[in-house]
Amino acid sequence: MKRYNKIAELPDWAKAPVQRLCALGVLNGRGGAPDEEGYPTGLDLSYDMLRLAVMLDRATGG
Secondary structure, eight states, X not given: OOOBOSXXXXXXXXXXXXXXXXXXXXXXXXXXXXXXXXXXXXXXXXXXXXXXXXXXXHHTTO
């Protein structure tokens, strides 16, 4: 199963919701240096987790 560790690796439809969840501190990653835009790395997200992130984002008006 593919795992996504950086925002740049995400499918386009998941980037904005995951960025918002990172900005809110909901997603922090597993440590390490932040990416080029300052977002956490080591996110370790599966496709199903991305789908859930989109659902959470929509539910909160993202």
